[in-house]
Amino acid sequence: MSEASPAKAYALHLGVIALLFALSFLLPEYYHGLLARIMVLAVFAMGYNMLFGYVGLLSLGHAMFFGAGLYGAGLAVIQLGWNVPAAFAVGLGCGAVLALIIGLLALRTTGVAFMIVTMMFAQVFYLLILYFAVWTGGDQGQVVPQPARVLNFGATSLDLTNPTVRYMSALALFSLVLLVTLATVRSRYGRVLVAIRENEERTKMLGYDTFSNKLIAVVVSGAICAASGAAYALLFGYVGSSFASVQYSILPLLWVLLGGAATTLGPLIGTLFMYYVIDVTSGYTSAYLLIVGVALILLVLFFPKGILGTIRQRWLGWLP
Amino acid sequence: MMPLLTTKGLSRNFGGLRAVDSVDFTLMPGEIRAVIGPNGAGKTTFVSLVSGRIQPSSGAIVFDGADITGLPAYIRVRQGIAYTFQITSVFANLSAYDNVALPVQRTLSDSRSKGAVKAGVMSALERTGLADRAHMQAGQLSYGHQRLLEVTMGLALKPRLLILDEPTQGLADSEIDNFVELVREIARSATVLLIEHNMPVVMQLADRITVFNAGKILAEGTPEAIRENAAVQEAYLGTAP
Amino acid sequence: MHFGPHLLLAALEGLVTSAVLALTALGLSLVFGVMRVVNVAHGEFFMLGAVLAWAITTAIGGHPALGFLAALVIAPLIVGAIALIAERLVLRRLNYNPEATIVATIGMLYIIQQLALTFYGPEARPVEPPFNYRILLPWFGYSGYKLSIIAASALLLTATWLVLTRTRIGLIMRATQYDSETAQAFGIAVGRVYGGVFALGAMLAAIAAVLIVPISQAHYLMGQDPLLLSFIVVIIGGLGSLRGTVVAAVLIGLSDGIISMFFSPTLAKIIATLLVAMVLVFRPQGLFGTASR
Incomplete structure (x- = not known):
């Protein structure tokens, strides 16, 4: 897996990025916003996959990292009037620091306890947003004002509310995270993460400090999710508590399970597919959560490897 | 002494x-x-x-x-105590290569080159006669080969105490004879x-x-x-x- | 009103909460203890119990006590049957893998909640209590129905405890909890025990909901708080320990009333959730459990 066909893997990923770039010229206007949103949320899913897929740690609280990025960036603009790059950095930093704290605590537990602990910490985060409604806007949320969502480079400026700029910004973030993920899982560090997933005890006996390695993975995962949240706030101009609710901890799990855990492109495919399903079914039913519920059960019952995981197992063993 | x-x-x-x-x-x-x-x-x-x-x-x-009484296991491993498990516990879903790369890359932590890992892995696998099976999944290896792989991983740690x-x-009798030679x-x-x-x-x-x-x-x-x-x-x- | 009577009132209200909570949490605790399954959909079984109680009392009409008694019997049976089907169709096929079952029960949570919204609607609906007797204390009058909830819960808890410790069924359950493989080897139909325990757990939640619905109201989102509180109780009391569960339920129920007198409900929830997460991190065996596990 790791030594074979690196060129093929990189070619595939660059091809996917090129395809997404080309789609911005081929697709009708309506899909630009949707696809930009999907790419940003796919970054969220990739961050989740880093921990769930490669380290085997099932968190039920990743909404707090997405939320930390969302509110970190959003409030930096709304309350402090900071510019876009600074706000993005604040969001990213909030997520990374939060992930470090949560990791230090939650990694003392394993398995089911880890799932419940992460869920509870995320619930605390969510309730804090409601409690400090004066600043956060509570469950009403807040709009990030349009004039503030502009990137200034001296004379030129990029308006993030412009659909094309927004699409390209989302694509840039997505591509960066995708390539970083690919490089990470192919690296020595990626090999150690998979070893921890497969047998932590054995990995320790090869001289690895598994706690530190897991902690780094939690921080990287949290930072990626926060980047997604920060980008969401800045590109789509809304911060709301629902993005930190337990539902947004379940969704990345669903996307990753659907696309294929421990595959680099699975998160994108899962997110895309789920949005497509919702788009199709929204004509028949408003029961969006029903679809999420049924999909979760069907996936764990019949399709635990997800789309790309199954393809890799059956046909394309080299898929990263 | x-x-x-x-x-x-x-x-x-x-x-x-x-x-x-x-x-x-x-x-x-x-x-x-x-x-x-x-x-x-x-x-x-x-x-x-x-x-x-x-x-x-x-x-x-x-x-x-x-x-070393209070030291955690992974630090003892780094100081040169390698342990091979009684119940074979190779990483069944990883290739034999990756199994050995894990200990090799850690002992090589100063050098960043990919070639060094590869050379280290292949020389360790050659020492135990598993080189031609490097890209097989460890779980697919025969039981005897899994035991050998386990020892290869121990060896790759370059231990002072194994x-x-x-x-x-x-193991079958023929495998045991090879094993005795290997331990010597x-x-x-x-x-x-x-x-x-x-x-x-x-x-x-x-x-x-x-x-x-x-x-x-x-x-x-x-x-x-x-x-x-x-x-x-x-x-x-x-x-x- | 003076401080003493005020405290008495708070304590009574707290005991009612404790009574319902103990039953709900006991269901969650049994399922975890015997099956090692964390049932995230447990709160939805609670909600189903309340919603069904409304449906049954409405359908029957007549004297409130008649409908209520019918609901007390029928609602848990229906909920138990639904749980049993879910166990057969989903959990058993997952081989009770702890992580997969959590994901699956999250799926169940969404399905049950959404179906309740579709068929029952977003309204909160009341159920009339079976009787309206007020007990007159020297300082204030108190609802006799609320006191009967405490009695009913104590009765049910005692019955469950007797079943667990004194009967053959209880012995089989404990044997399965202790070591399912050995139990299987001794001819215990472990699959059937699991099905029964999962249904029983859901039924306990449903009974608790039927008891509480005359003083709260039936609503499709009402399962969330009992789920969180049950988690808290089960974690504090030690996972899978009956005595710990009851002690913790009384503790949480009483302090819930007192804490919410001093803090806003949101802040109380924040503090409680954070504390319980810390308990799970630093003392995973619970406050009353022993360190052996």
């Missing part, structure tokens, strides 16, 4: 059971030491204490002159602590033998001395088939 490993009053209780009971043990560098004893004598618990997989209830462990926990268990070769560069039930293997390999019974050291000496020891015969050899 300074001993490589000593334990002083090393004990471990499980509930009311004293699995290891104030054991004083000394191991000189370059030795091949066999640990034998009936089932439940505390052999595996003893080496687990040495490798740090479990913590002692009391007593001290000194490795190469330094007290603990082998029943390495020949479940390993012993040129490392001290070997071997838990083994197969008495011919023990007699062929060991410089000295330590006999455990009921958590204590019953006897210790050269293979000849142990063979002649009446207490050992009664406790162990006499009851063995």
Whole structure:
């Protein structure tokens, strides 16, 4: 897996990025916003996959990292009037620091306890947003004002509310995270993460400090999710508590399970597919959560490897 | 000469059971030491204490002159104590290559080049004769090859002390002969602590033998001395088939 | 009103909460203890019990006591049957893998909640209590129905405890909890025990909901708080320990009333959730459990 066909893997990923770039010229206007949103949320899913897929740690609280990025960036603009790059950095930093704290605590537990602990910490985060409604806007949320969502480079400026700029910004973030993920899982560090997933005890006996390695993975995962949240706030101009609710901890799990855990492109495919399903079914039913519920059960019952995981197992063993 | 490993009053209780009971043990560098004893004598618990997989209830462990009693397992591994598991626990879903790359890349942590890992992995696999199976999934290997892979991983750590926990268990006779040769070769560069039930293997390999019974050291000496020891015969050899 | 009577009132209200909570949490605790399954959909079984109680009392009409008694019997049976089907169709096929079952029960949570919204609607609906007797204390009058909830819960808890410790069924359950493989080897139909325990757990939640619905109201989102509180109780009391569960339920129920007198409900929830997460991190065996596990 790791030594074979690196060129093929990189070619595939660059091809996917090129395809997404080309789609911005081929697709009708309506899909630009949707696809930009999907790419940003796919970054969220990739961050989740880093921990769930490669380290085997099932968190039920990743909404707090997405939320930390969302509110970190959003409030930096709304309350402090900071510019876009600074706000993005604040969001990213909030997520990374939060992930470090949560990791230090939650990694003392394993398995089911880890799932419940992460869920509870995320619930605390969510309730804090409601409690400090004066600043956060509570469950009403807040709009990030349009004039503030502009990137200034001296004379030129990029308006993030412009659909094309927004699409390209989302694509840039997505591509960066995708390539970083690919490089990470192919690296020595990626090999150690998979070893921890497969047998932590054995990995320790090869001289690895598994706690530190897991902690780094939690921080990287949290930072990626926060980047997604920060980008969401800045590109789509809304911060709301629902993005930190337990539902947004379940969704990345669903996307990753659907696309294929421990595959680099699975998160994108899962997110895309789920949005497509919702788009199709929204004509028949408003029961969006029903679809999420049924999909979760069907996936764990019949399709635990997800789309790309199954393809890799059956046909394309080299898929990263 | 300074001993490589000593334990002083090393004990471990499980509930009311004293699995290891104030054991004083000394191991000189370059030795091949066999640990034998009936089932439940505390052999595996003893080496687990040495490798740090479990913590002692009391007593001290000194490795190469330094007290390592409180150190976590992974640091002991870094200091040169490698442990190969009794129940084969290779990473079944990873390739044999990746299995060995894990210990190799850690011992190489200074050098960043990919070539160094590859060279290290292949030389380790060649040493145990698994090179042509490098890209097979470890879980797909035959049982004997999985045991060999386990030892390869231990070797790749470049240990000063290699603990082998029943390495020949479940191997065919022909495989055992190769194994004995391999251990002799390993012993040129490392001290070997071997838990083994197969008495011919023990007699062929060991410089000295330590006999455990009921958590204590019953006897210790050269293979000849142990063979002649009446207490050992009664406790162990006499009851063995 | 003076401080003493005020405290008495708070304590009574707290005991009512404790009574319902103990039953709900006991269901969660049994399922975890015997099956090692964390049932995230447990709160939805609670909600189903309340919603069904409304449906049954509405359908029957007549004297409130008649409908209520019918609901007390029928609602748990229906909920138990639904749980049993879910166990057969989903959990058993997952081989009770702890992580997969959590994901699956999250799926169940969404399905049950959404179906309740579709068929029952977003309204909160009241159920009339079976009787309206007020007990007159020297300082204030108190609802006799609320006191009967405490009595009913105590009765049910005692019955469950007797079943668990004194009967063959209890022995089989404990054997399965202790070591399912050995139990299987001794001829215990472990699959059937699991199905029964999962249904029983859901039924306990449903009974608790039927008891509480005359003083709260039936709503499709009402399962969330009982789920969180049950988690808290089960974690504090020690996972899978009956005595710990009851002690913790009384503790949480009483302190819930007192804490919410001093803090806003949101802040109380924040503090409680954070504390419980810390308990799970630093003392995973619970405050009353022993360290052996």
